[in-house]
Amino acid sequence: MEIDLIVGSMMGAAEYVADELEQELIDSHQVTQHLDADLEELPTDGSHIWLICTSTHGAGDYPDNIEPFIEQLKAQRPNLSRLKYGVIALGSSQYDTFCQAGRNIDQLLGELGANRIGERLEIDAQIQPVPEDSAIEWLPNWRQQLEAQ
Numbered sequence: 386m387e388i389d390l391i392v393g394s395m396m397g398a399a400e401y402v403a404d405e406l407e408q409e410l411i412d413s414h415q416v417t418q419h420l421d422a423d424l425e426e427l428p429t430d431g432s433h434i435w436l437i438c439t440s441t442h443g444a445g446d447y448p449d450n451i452e453p454f455i456e457q458l459k460a461q462r463p464n465l466s467r468l469k470y471g472v473i474a475l476g477s478s479q480y481d482t483f484c485q486a487g488r489n490i491d492q493l494l495g496e497l498g499a500n501r502i503g504e505r506l507e508i509d510a511q512i513q514p515v516p517e518d519s520a521i522e523w524l525p526n527w528r529q530q531l532e533a534q
């Protein structure tokens with residue numbers, strides 16, 4: 386299976402999580418990481434799985450590098466009914482808008498008809514100083530659900 390790892394990161398934590406996920410997944414999947422995701426380059430026909438890995442910045446905002454992709458989704462509103470995806474959201478519970486970017490993209494993809502595999506992972510920097518540990522712990526179950534499809 387081909388997995389597009391779509392990353393939203395301001396200061397590198399989500400990017401580091403994505404690097405670790407890629408290392409875990411490459412033994413059985415073809416993984417491509419996208420730091421500047423472009424909807425035009427991402428198949429939405431179900432041949433690729435999207436794994437979103439994004440932090441939240443500002444007051445519940447998307448990181449700058451993923452914002453253009455979000456705008457493309459909102460403007461073009463593609464039919465994503467054949468797409469399967471997962472979401473890993475990084476944030477901090479010191480903000481009222483905890484993990485809002487991850488929650489928002491999850492909702493947006495759902496509205497566009499995409500099918501989420503497994504539960505969304507929310508990583509709280511207040512509790513988990515090493516976010517990649519949470520992601521690596523979450524991954525086997527997600528992977529199992531993906532591979533059972």
Ligand SMILES: Cc1cc2nc3c(=O)[nH]c(=O)nc-3n(C[C@H](O)[C@H](O)[C@H](O)COP(=O)(O)O)c2cc1C
Nearest residue numbers: 394395396397398399440441443445476477483484
């Ligand atoms: C200026 C600033 C604003 C932030 N705003 C939020 C927020 O609204 N909600 C949230 O859950 N986390 C927020 N965070 C926490 C980050 O999402 C968290 O530290 C994350 O691990 C950063 O990942 P990154 O290095 O990939 O950007 C904020 C952090 C900073 C520095």
